[in-house]
Amino acid sequence: MSVKAILLGAGVRGAEVYAKHALQYPEELQFVAVAEPDGERRASFAREYNIPGEHAYADWKEVFQQPRFADAVFICTQDRMHYDAAMTALEKGYHVLLEKPISPSPIECVEIEEAALRHRRILTICYVLRYTPFWSTIKQIIDRGDIGKVVNIQLNENVGFAHMAHSYVRGNWRSAEHSSPIILAKSCHDLDMILWLMAQDCKRLTSFGSLFHFKKENMPEGATEHCTDGCPHVEDCCYSDLRYYLGEGRRRALHFSTDLSDESIRETVGHTPYGRCVYRCDNDVVDHQVVNMEFENGATASFTLSAFTHDSSRSVQISGTRGEIRGNMQQQSFTVFDFASNRSQEIKVHDGGSEGCSIMLSEFCHLVKYPNDLYAQASLRGSVQSHMMSFAAEESRLHHGKPIEISEITQRYRRFSGCEAVGSC
Numbered sequence: 001m002s003v004k005a006i007l008l009g010a011g012v013r014g015a016e017v018y019a020k021h022a023l024q025y026p027e028e029l030q031f032v033a034v035a036e037p038d039g040e041r042r043a044s045f046a047r048e049y050n051i052p053g054e055h056a057y058a059d060w061k062e063v064f065q066q067p068r069f070a071d072a073v074f075i076c077t078q079d080r081m082h083y084d085a086a087m088t089a090l091e092k093g094y095h096v097l098l099e100k101p102i103s104p105s106p107i108e109c110v111e112i113e114e115a116a117l118r119h120r121r122i123l124t125i126c127y128v129l130r131y132t133p134f135w136s137t138i139k140q141i142i143d144r145g146d147i148g149k150v151v152n153i154q155l156n157e158n159v160g161f162a163h164m165a166h167s168y169v170r171g172n173w174r175s176a177e178h179s180s181p182i183i184l185a186k187s188c189h190d191l192d193m194i195l196w197l198m199a200q201d202c203k204r205l206t207s208f209g210s211l212f213h214f215k216k217e218n219m220p221e222g223a224t225e226h227c228t229d230g231c232p233h234v235e236d237c238c239y240s241d242l243r244y245y246l247g248e249g250r251r252r253a254l255h256f257s258t259d260l261s262d263e264s265i266r267e268t269v270g271h272t273p274y275g276r277c278v279y280r281c282d283n284d285v286v287d288h289q290v291v292n293m294e295f296e297n298g299a300t301a302s303f304t305l306s307a308f309t310h311d312s313s314r315s316v317q318i319s320g321t322r323g324e325i326r327g328n329m330q331q332q333s334f335t336v337f338d339f340a341s342n343r344s345q346e347i348k349v350h351d352g353g354s355e356g357c358s359i360m361l362s363e364f365c366h367l368v369k370y371p372n373d374l375y376a377q378a379s380l381r382g383s384v385q386s387h388m389m390s391f392a393a394e395e396s397r398l399h400h401g402k403p404i405e406i407s408e409i410t411q412r413y414r415r416f417s418g419c420e421a422v423g424s425c
């Protein structure tokens with residue numbers, strides 16, 4: 001029997017990424033309802049997944065006005081809508097697949113974790129990187145002891161100048177107040193990866209960063225409000241909208257157009273936030289940030305996020321007491337160096353692009369059918385801890401690099417939420 005699921009938010013992640021799993025593996029997953037305010041997206045999802053009209057809702061709240069009629073809910077709405085939907089779903093007895101970040105509020109993260117434990121429901125946070133062939137193979141090599149004990153991890157997140165402009169200057173994640181700080185919205189994946197590979201609690205961290213470039217004072221003279229308003233810089237500005245959406249960023253145009261033809265993109269982009277001059281947006285999230293971390297056993301890690309890179313990729317260097325790993329996620333390859341034999345081995349992995357999502361969804365469906373409380377709780381605890389690292393990094397950055405103890409920040413938010421220890425509510 002497949003897991004019966006309801007999709008809340010048929011946007012890019014929900015409809016274009018996760019739902020495809022149900023088409024590929026109908027024996028694992030079936031969608032029986034959708035909630036989506038955009039009529040076109042709702043109708044197209046209902047058509048593709050054979051959802052009857054009475055189970056195609058315009059708002060997630062309508063789903064919970066009915067008695068529970070499925071096993072699980074996929075929450076793929078925007079960051080600030082996660083909390084209410086997750087709490088209601090858990091109370092109603094649904095298992096939940098929840099997009100990251102859990103919530104932009106640390107107290108809400110703790111409350112959602114507590115609710116999952118209280119109601120004994122599976123709550124999987126979409127930390128898809130953990131499931132990708134690149135990172136899961138590195139994890140196996142570390143856990144096997146091939147490089148000895150991990151002493152240091154250096155992870156670089158190259159956001160990519162054009163992706164930065166799309167998501168964090170013009171788009172949905174441009175404002176910390178309306179979505180999340182970028183260290184949570186984008187880099188909670190990376191802090192989670194460092195924590196997961198280290199397999200140690202993070203003790204303390206410091207962070208620096210700022211919005212360096214995407215602001216009015218850097219606007220070239222005469223730049224217009226929108227690129228298509230006849231801006232004199234459109235030919236030589238690397239951030240001009242059509243350069244990206246008619247090229248490698250075409251799929252991201254799904255955020256403002258369901259039709260990805262040149263004609264439709266040209267027609268629509270100027271009427272949406274995605275056509276704005278990058279120096280004239282209402283953005284405030286930083287475009288570069290560094291985080292330095294110390295772990296319980298004394299190991300250290302450093303993380304660097306930069307918008308100013310030609311591509312979107314992650315590179316990593318992991319130093320162990322007996323060997324080292326260096327790799328680049330975009331190239332899908334890493335090298336393992338063994339100090340004693342002075343040998344190195346290059347390992348190439350294969351990822352068609354959606355491998356991580358598919359493995360994560362198969363695991364979620366399996367857990368719903370055959371619950372493994374210990375595994376699910378450990379995974380959730382790690383997800384919440386890496387969120388706490390993101391909140392700590394942001395607090396440190398806002399206080400000019402002040403060191404933040406992770407246990408203090410976690411206890412503070414557990415106290416605020418009334419859940420002093422995990423599982424106490």
Ligand SMILES: NC(=O)c1ccc[n+]([C@@H]2O[C@H](COP(=O)([O-])OP(=O)(O)OC[C@H]3O[C@@H](n4cnc5c(N)ncnc54)[C@H](O)[C@@H]3O)[C@@H](O)[C@H]2O)c1
Nearest residue numbers: 009010011012013014035036059060076077078079099126
């Ligand atoms: N795990 C990852 O790697 C990853 C990557 C990108 C984004 N995300 C996260 O996924 C989430 C969704 O991002 P996206 O890019 O799909 O955004 P999106 O804007 O494309 O999708 C969100 C959808 O929610 C719908 N919605 C709004 N109000 C609603 C309501 N009341 N009821 C039901 N649906 C409602 C919107 O109409 C939209 O279709 C965000 O939290 C984002 O941070 C995660």
